[in-house]
Amino acid sequence: YRYRNGVPRTPRPFVLTEVTCVDGVVAKTLRPSENTLQMGFTNRQNRYYELVTPTVQTVVQNQFNCFDMKGARLENQPTNHGKCFGSHWEARHYTSETLAAIATPTPQYLSPLTLAALEDSGWYTANYARATLSPFGHGAGCPFVYNDCIVNGQVPDWGKDYFCNDVLDAEAPMKCGPMHRYISRCDLVDFTTFPASVPPGPTYQYFPQNPMLGGLLHTADYCPM
Numbered sequence: 001y002r003y004r005n006g007v008p009r010t011p012r013p014f015v016l017t018e019v020t021c022v023d024g025v026v027a028k029t030l031r032p033s034e035n036t037l038q039m040g041f042t043n044r045q046n047r048y049y050e051l052v053t054p055t056v057q058t059v060v061q062n063q064f065n066c067f068d069m070k071g072a073r074l075e076n077q078p079t080n081h082g083k084c085f086g087s088h089w090e091a092r093h094y095t096s097e098t099l100a101a102i103a104t105p106t107p108q109y110l111s112p113l114t115l116a117a118l119e120d121s122g123w124y125t126a127n128y129a130r131a132t133l134s135p136f137g138h139g140a141g142c143p144f145v146y147n148d149c150i151v152n153g154q155v156p157d158w159g160k161d162y163f164c165n166d167v168l169d170a171e172a173p174m175k176c177g178p179m180h181r182y183i184s185r186c187d188l189v190d191f192t193t194f195p196a197s198v199p200p201g202p203t204y205q206y207f208p209q210n211p212m213l214g215g216l217l218h219t220a221d222y223c224p225m
Helices: 055-064 114-121 142-144
Strands: 016-020 026-030 038-041 047-051 189-190 214-216
Touching: 055 114, 055 142
Parallel strands: none
Antiparallel strands: 016 026, 038 047, 189 214
16 A cells, blocks of 8 residues: 555565464564554454555545544454455445455445545545445444444344344344345344354354354354344
């Protein structure tokens, strides 16, 4: 990544640095400067890295109407082997993005966020008129960004347009989907019935009465949608 005048945001020559990756593994790798990439922790102490360049910061603050945000989180769930910082947008916040880690049947958007990341690289000039605003979390506020999607098994008021707590079966009610473009059933499942899938770990369990309940999309931090 470079400033607009072409100066690298991370000094050259590159130096291998010992860092703790999102999976907790300590590795020596090329670590972008703090003006580009920063580490943080969720309210459940899950590690993440986020892109904190200026245009990216402005876009995400406007997307969620949350002006505490430093930048856009990268995916901290396993998607690509050896990716220390994450190589896609965090699906818990950006599941509708074209650059989310997993393509889903739901609409995917080339949003201002991805264009901002390209522009802040210093190599592109973005035409934001070609972007499509993502409806997921739009204007939902800082609770959407920082709080649990499910609290003691219940959907908080701020999350009712996006999250759900009805177990997936043929009798489950249909509702407006999290992208507000279709109707669907909640993807909340009991992972004891999905032995081939990885169940939610302790820091991704939202249902005290049954810790094995979670959303099917692990990259969205098991938040049911």
